[in-house]
């Protein structure tokens with residue numbers, strides 16, 4: 361018998377992937393760029409066990425057994441096997457796969473990206489396959505191809521008819537911009553109302569904005585974002601990140617029937633970020649939202665403490681939630697908000713909804729093996 365365990369990171373796109381040219385292989389209609397978050401805070405963990413005596417393939421997610429045959433997990437296993445050395449004795453043995461996330465699954469927190477990246481990375485180790493892992497992870501879930509690398513990652517949609525050049529590649533390591541910090545304001549961690557796979561297909565067939573974005577907006581944005589990251593130009597980075605998130609959600613509204621991912625709390629966060637950027641006279645915080653209401657905020661270390669104090673003033677920690685449940689991840693520097701800021705920004709506590717909790721993290725490395733086969 362052989363067994364391997366791996367962990368893989370979440371990634372948060374700053375130029376979003378939305379829309380597929382080929383839904384079977386998850387070939388996107390546009391390039392995308394993301395930051396890979398540290399596995400010190402959020403990760404998927406997968407153990408793959410194989411033995412000649414296993415009677416069938418089995419798969420567990422967060423402790424519950426799931427269907428294996430005919431799923432995307434199954435497709436990833438077939439893809440890895442088809443590209444591996446066929447003389448490996450264990451290549452055809454059945455597999456028992458156990459996956460878990462240390463954060464809510466399918467809540468718009470990029471769990472599928474981390475999950476498929478982890479599975480493919482573990483299978484690669486088991487079957488001694490190093491190449492093509494990003495394109496195999498993509499078959500599981502498009503955004504998973506970006507979680508195969510740490511730091512800043514570009515996923516090129518690809519041009520070849522075989523689609524084997526639709527792969528992610530790192531453009532800068534997590535150490536390149538060491539002051540970069542990430543706060544995830546969790547508004548709701550329930551399962552998504554509109555799963556992204558179906559929603560993006562509806563967008564492709566019903567929205568005209570999505571095609572305009574893919575053709576006329578994203579190519580230029582990708583170049584600008586790439587340069588902003590390489591030159592560590594936070595102002596430009598923030599502006600493109602926020603505009604791209606807004607355009608993605610505009611496409612969701614342009615989809616028929618529309619999908620509403622943002623709620624009133626998300627909108628209040630957007631207003632607050634713009635008000636703070638106006639107060640500072642430049643872009644110092646950037647928001648981005650995936651297919652859910654939770655805000656992912658990128659900022660540099662020097663503004664972290666002040667901005668957190670503002671968040672805590674506007675969205676006070678509910679009295680019945682313990683500190684350790686409310687503040688998760690790395691230790692977040694905290695102090696009471698400066699009264700002058702409350703006055704100058706005319707801040708008011710937000711009464712129409714609250715945050716569930718806040719995750720504080722940084723950028724980090726790609727998948728890792730915890731145990732070798």
Ligand code: DP6
Nearest residue numbers: 373376377501502503556557650651
């Ligand atoms: C809004 O990668 O989850 O997070 O390929 O159908 O599995 P499938 O979709 P998925 O979509 C992610 C969409 C997004 C934007 C992004 O991560 O780029």
